[in-house]
Ligand SMILES: C[C@](O)(CO)[C@H](O)COP(=O)(O)OP(=O)(O)OC[C@H]1O[C@@H](n2ccc(N)nc2=O)[C@H](O)[C@@H]1O
C-alpha cells in the first residue's frame with residue numbers, strides 16, 4: 001500500500017520525467033519583431049545536466065501545486081507563475097479537465113542561468129501530467145503547447161541537437177557525430193532573459209544609424225558549425241561557437257569577462273556565454289581537460305559552481321513508472 005499523501009488504492013502511480021539543460025552553440029539574433037520577440041537562428045545542444053519533475057496524483061478539484069528541491073530551490077516561484085504549473089494548467093485546459101496534480105521539481109539546472117531551467121520543468125511537467133492523467137496528447141500537440149509556454153520549451157521536450165527558427169520554437173533536428181565535453185560556470189546571481197534581449201537592442205542602437213535593430217540581417221545558421229556538429233569535431237565547433245547575446249550579457253555583468261578568460265587560460269578550446277547568461281560555457285577537448293577547467297574555475301573563485309557535462313543528451317524522458 002502506498003503512503004503517498006492524497007493517493008487512494010485506485011490512484012495512478014506518480015510519474016517522474018527527467019529533462020536536460022541546453023547550451024546554444026550558435027545564437028544569431030535578428031531584429032526586434034512587432035510582437036516583442038526576435039527572429040533567431042538558434043542552434044541548441046542538450047547537455048546531461050538534468051531537472052526531474054514528478055507528478056503525483058491530487059484530489060479532484062484540488063488544482064495544481066508545486067514544491068522544489070535543490071541548491072537554487074529558494075529562487076523558484078511556487079505559485080501559478082511556475083512554468084511547470086503553467087504547463088499543467090495549459091494541458092488541462094486543452095483537455096477540458098481540472099489541473100489536479102502535485103508537482104515536485106528536483107532542480108539541478110541553474111535558475112535564470114541561460115540554460116533553459118524553467119523551460120525544462122515546463123516540458124517535464126507537460127509529459128508527466130499527460131502520463132499521470134492518461135490524456136495521451138499527440139506529440140505535435142505537446143510541441144504546440146510547449147511553444148505557447150516559451151520559446152525554449154519545445155527544445156527541452158525534444159533534446160539532442162536542433163536548429164530553432166522563428167523565435168526559437170520551430171525546430172529542425174540536427175545530426176551530431178560524437179559527444180562534446182563541456183564545463184559550465186554557474187554565476188552567483190541570474191540574468192533576466194527579456195533584459196538581455198533589451199540590452200542587445202540598446203547596444204545595436206548605440207552603434208549608430210544603420211546599425212540599429214531594424215538594420216540587422218536575417219539570422220542564419222553557420223554551415224561550418226553544423227558540419228562540426230555532424231562530424232563530432234570539437235576543435236571545429238570551438239572555432240565556430242557564437243552568441244549574439246554575449247555582448248549584452250557581459251554589458252550587464254562585466255565580471256563574466258573574467259570568468260570566460262580564466263576558463264580559456266585553463267585550457268578550454270573555447271568559451272562563451274550560455275544563451276542569455278550568466279552561466280559561462282567552456283568546450284573542452286576531452287573529459288580530463290573538462291575536469292581541469294572546472295578545477296581552475298573553482299580555485300580562481302570566478303563562479304559559484306563549476307559543473308562538467310556532455311552533450312548531446314536526450315530530451316524529456318519518462319523515468320518511472322517504467323515504460
Ligand atoms: C535566450 C534563449 O534562451 C536562447 O535559447 C531564448 O531565446 C529565450 O527563450 P525563453 O526563455 O523560452 O524566452 P520566452 O519565455 O519565450 O521569452 C521571454 C522574453 O525574451 C525575449 N525573447 C525571447 C525569445 C526570442 N526569440 N526573442 C526575444 O526577444 C522577449 O522579450 C520575451 O518576452
Ligand SMILES: Nc1ncnc2c1ncn2[C@@H]1O[C@H](COP(=O)(O)OP(=O)(O)OP(=O)(O)O)[C@@H](O)[C@H]1O
Nearest residue numbers: 082083111112113114115116117118119121152193
Ligand atoms: N520551474 C522554474 N524553474 C526556474 N525558474 C522558474 C520556474 N518557473 C518560473 N521561473 C521563473 O523564471 C525565471 C527564469 O528562470 P529560468 O531558470 O527558466 O531562466 P533561464 O534558464 O535563463 O531561461 P532561458 O535559458 O530559457 O532563457 C526565474 O527567475 C523564475 O522567476
